Amino acid sequence: MEGKYVPKSVEEKWQAVWSATKCFGAVEDTARQKYYLLEMFPYPSGRIHMGHVRNYSIGDVMARFKRMKGFNVLHPMGWDAFGMPAENAAIQNKSHPAKWTYENIDYMRSQLKKMGLSYDWDRELATCDVEYYKWEQLIFLQMYKRGLAYKKNSFVNWCPKCETVLANEQVEEGCCWRCDSEVALKELDQWFFRITDYAEELLDYTHKLPGWPERVLVMQRNWIGKSFGCEIDFPVEGKSDRIKVFTTRQDTLYGATFMSLAPEHPMALELTVPENRAEVEEFIEKVKKTEKSKRSAEDFEKEGVFTGSYCTNPVTNSRMPVYLANFVLTDYGTGAVMAVPTHDQRDFEFARKYSLPLQVVIQSEGEKLDPATMEAAFTGEGIMVNSGLFDGMRSGDAKEKIADFLEKKGLGKKTVNFRLRDWGISRQRYWGNPIPMINCDLCGVVPVPEKDLPVVLPKDARFTGEGGNPLAMVDDFVNVACPQCGELARRETDTMDTFVQSSWYFLRYCSPDFAAGPIDKARAEYWMSVDQYIGGIEHAVLHLLYARFFTKVMRDLGYCAIDEPFTNLLTQGMVIKDGAKMSKSKGNVVDPDALIQRFGADTARLFSLFAAPPEKDLDWSDQGVEGGFRFLNRVWKLVHGTLPLHVHAAPLDTAALSEEGRGLRRAVHKTIRKVTEDLDERFHFNTAIAAIMELVNTLQAFEPKNHPVNAPVLKEALESVVLLLAPFVPHVAAELWEALGHGDGVEQAGWPPFDPSVAADEELLVVVQVNGKLRGKITVPVSAGESEVKDAALTDVRVKPFLEGKSVRKIIYVPGKLVNIVAG
């Protein structure tokens, strides 16, 4: 393939070689150090987009680099294949989600292969395969047995467009994460995973993941939302009931003058006196109808309604009217708030609106607070007043003291509250993993016996877009004998959230063909944890939290021995064009197929790695792509053009080198060092590529014709360039490696080592400053001592004029770098 660089033929040739030799297959080998590299697997939407190109290019560089360095690399790929779009497509095309999904997988697999990504394709999996999801059903049953999966009736987030429930994590600013519709509340029987059991551990380990970006950890900490406070019981007047409250501000307890319940609070109606009933019911209806996003908006008007009941402040014994308030959340704390209008802004506004009493219990050390004239709540620290034994204390100290006091008196207890809610996994959709449960009128909820697994998704469902979950309309599927009593029962028709499948796929990759369980423990022990995980930041609290939770569950079920799935995490930025994320609606999409067709996969990879560091957003530039293509052409021509000069070069004789030859070798070894460090330590692919470009520029200027003795150096230099390029642009590197006379493939060549003594400079450029300003540059031998360098600096012709008429006060010398002459 001499002559012109034709990416298409080069790429087809090497892709065929890689496919035939299966050289990227991973085999467990305890004698070798393993490296598990994983990119978030794609949803088979139809075609890959630039985000995929970027994600998988980044991953492939690392996989190939580590492989060349001698690691036993596991680099698998698969498909996050269940989900809504398949079902929508089926409705639209009067087809079947399976057909649509598998066709997409076939096409996208061919696209990934055209990118030359070094996957072990023998480990490929699709989560919609029975062979995958049946194990998830088994895990579900085991979780159910341990109480980690349970069904409860609750208010859930309902997306009217997707006609399904969403987990809290899947609601973004009150809207569905997928279709952006406003999410409503709906009361339903739903399956949950008890992620809250793991809240403490999930939080703890955010401090034990040094390989994760801090901002992802912070997001997860915020999401888990641990806070310390008290649970306090407020007796209801005239009843034996108590209203339980969670507060972090027990120091304000003496100022609690009324009670606010969430409208969804289970006691709301029973506390309502008959004469207020109509008004209360109307209020509850109104709140329920309000979209969740509007309800939590900043300017949302605080409203409430009086139930007619009273409870008692346990420390002051004063009467507290019980209200329902629209701003009280049912799923945070206990759904009930002791209202302290003087020291909480929301309670303050509410009290003013409904003329409720105010009592100052923390006196500001600045201005004196007067309930009659206050215009806002005082939320800072101060001195306790009107608080019995606690008067005179600092409010910060009183927090602890009051908590102790409540515990001693049996009025309340210290407690920890989490913002994290259990993970609602029921989805009222067909294209998902069926929850392996049976509802029997006589026996209640009965698990499908393990021997009856898998519960196979029936093929003959109909996709009309009407009437809700298609699965519920397949009679053969739904009607089943109760495993306990044998009477006719109904199968659960909810399927699992697709995030369940992506919560353990990285474990399945370790032994994807294992037929005796979800995971072959021995193989998983070798490969796990994932050494490097790469994906988009948008999963910071969705997938990345669920996967951490699931790994801990799998550990506790005995499937694996690790606490955390991902040792190092790289969150790559978005691909931007014309100032916006690439999207069909904005019309700024660049199609990878067209790009590869025109310039080849190597150029597509090169540009997406060169244009920006991986964690930053990448600005797409068509001219930039052409620049990358030009560079590959230059390398191609350089190698082929100089071939006659060095193809039969003698072995390198370092003693015989000319000064020019030594200089070139120095540049080569410096570049190897730079690229190795950029890949190993920093993931700075852009600067690594820049360094290779610099070396290529140097080589182009190098004239070996007149110095035959330099031919071996040129050969070493070109081989190094090709090896350094191999992780980035594997096809063209493989081709050039062959052209340079190597028959055994660049993948097998190993990463070039650098020799520090060759990379060491013979002369140093020392910068000379006068009073911190750059005035000259001098070249000194490496061996030059401090006084020698200082003398050279003081006598430099360009420096001298700036010292005229001044006396030198001090000379700062940074060895081998800089001299700063302080003069005045």
Place this chain on the structure above:
RNA sequence: GCCCGGGUGGCGGAAUUGGUAGACGCAAGGGAUUUAAAAUCCCUCGGUCGCAAGGCUGUACCGGUUCGAGUCCGGUCCCGGGCACCA
């Protein structure tokens, strides 16, 4: 409001530990080659003054520490992201 990032040429970005600001690439301008164009090659390319040598100035803004600050400290402004009636 709180918590993270970030602000460097016309553009994407580099400067790794406080030590030459602008590597590498794109765009632009000029030249060579060509009947012409594309492609390729060479040169210029932060601002400003200067014929030039060179000077001054410059990393959002103000101040500080230091022999020396894009980098450290204090304050201000702007942009991006996350969280939020969280009791």
